[in-house]
Amino acid sequence: MNNRYRAFCSWSGGKDSCLALYRALEKGIKVEYLFTMLNEDGSRSRGHGLKPEIIKKYAELLDIDFIHGMATWGGYEKAFKEKMSILESKGINMGIFGDIDILAHREWLLETFKDTDIEVFHPLWGEQRKAIIEEFVDRGFKSIINTVNGEKLSKEYLGRLFDKTLITELEELGIDACGENGEFHTVVIDGPIFKEALKLKEKDIIQVDKYWMLDLELE
Numbered sequence: 001m002n003n004r005y006r007a008f009c010s011w012s013g014g015k016d017s018c019l020a021l022y023r024a025l026e027k028g029i030k031v032e033y034l035f036t037m038l039n040e041d042g043s044r045s046r047g048h049g050l051k052p053e054i055i056k057k058y059a060e061l062l063d064i065d066f067i068h069g070m071a072t073w074g075g076y077e078k079a080f081k082e083k084m085s086i087l088e089s090k091g092i093n094m095g096i097f098g099d100i101d102i103l104a105h106r107e108w109l110l111e112t113f114k115d116t117d118i119e120v121f122h123p124l125w126g127e128q129r130k131a132i133i134e135e136f137v138d139r140g141f142k143s144i145i146n147t148v149n150g151e152k153l154s155k156e157y158l159g160r161l162f163d164k165t166l167i168t169e170l171e172e173l174g175i176d177a178c179g180e181n182g183e184f185h186t187v188v189i190d191g192p193i194f195k196e197a198l199k200l201k202e203k204d205i206i207q208v209d210k211y212w213m214l215d216l217e218l219e
Contacts, residue, residue, distance in 0.1 A: 007094035007121070008033035008067070008087055012048045013058060015143045015162065016098030016124060016178070018188045019136050021062075023123035024096045025193060031096065033067050033087065034059045037080060040072045048185045049147060049213050054200070057218055061194040081112060094119045100129060100180055129178040130167070137163060141191035145184050146214045152183045155212035159202060162186055187216065 009021045011034040024031055036055050037046045044051060052068065059066035067087065071079035084095075095118050099105045109120050124132055136143075143162045148155055153175060160166055167177045175183050190197040199219040206213045 003028075003030075005029050005094040005119070006092050007031045007096055008035045008092050009064075009096040010098070011036050011055065011058065012045065012098070012185075013050045013055060013188060014048055014098070014186045015133065015136050015141065015188060016100065018098075018141060018143075018191065018193075019132065019139075020096050020098035020123045022139065022141075022191070022193055024121065027123075029094065029096070029121075031064055032090075032092065033065050034062065035083065035087070035095075036066070036068045037076065038068050038070045040070055040075070042068075042070045046071075046073075046076070048187065049208075050187060050216065053218055054187075054198075054216065057198060058188075058194075061196060061198060063195070077112070084113070084116065084118065088116055088118055093117050094121055096121050096123065098122075098124060100124050100132060100178065101126060102180065129176060129180060130171075133162075133167060133177050134164070137167075139192060141188060142197075143186040143188045144214075146187040146216060147185040148212050149183050150207075150210050150212050155205065157184065158205060158212060158214050 007029050009031050011017050038052060039046060045055060056066050069079045069083040097109060099122050113120050145157050145160050148157055170177045200216045201219050202214050203217050204215040206215050
């Protein structure tokens with residue numbers, strides 16, 4: 001079945017999209033593009049706030065082509081659909097997404113793609129959040145926290161390596177270890193699907209509304 005699919009992976013640079021990609025590759029699915037939505041001026045990715053050169057470096061380390069869109073939050077759906085139309089015209093017939101259990105995200109995607117030939121694939125869907133993050137660590141992936149919601153987590157957690165010690169700490173604080181409720185975001189820095197580790201340096205700490213964010217650059 002997998003030979004029928006030419007896929008793109010919705011890529012944030014975080015642990016969930018990374019594990020979703022890993023699972024898809026394990027199934028033998030041919031993943032041809034990483035797709036990321038950037039903000040309206042193209043300076044950072046939506047959600048995780050990564051600079052585009054970091055996303056491009058991921059594509060290089062994975063030996064996968066990179067494609068992106070740019071939009072305000074208000075113009076997101078229109079810009080997203082335009083890019084999906086381009087991917088479909090290139091013969092792409094599957095989209096891989098790292099959602100776990102937030103139904104609104106899944107329903108939006110299914111609605112968005114219902115009149116296309118692109119199949120929506122959620123490799124992590126419906127699984128236990130803690131099992132997912134433990135598998136991520138056990139598979140040899142490494143990530144750091146790059147954004148925290150200051151109302152839920154101290155900025156002292158920025159830059160922390162995601163390991164089982166951190167999982168325990170987060171749970172003791174009453175924080176979901178997957179961060180699915182917006183408590184934090186991660187950036188993957190190494191793992192078995194990459195040609196080598198992603199080398200990043202911390203430039204600054206930025207505050208955006210209630211969020212604290214590491215301003216990361218390539219070394």
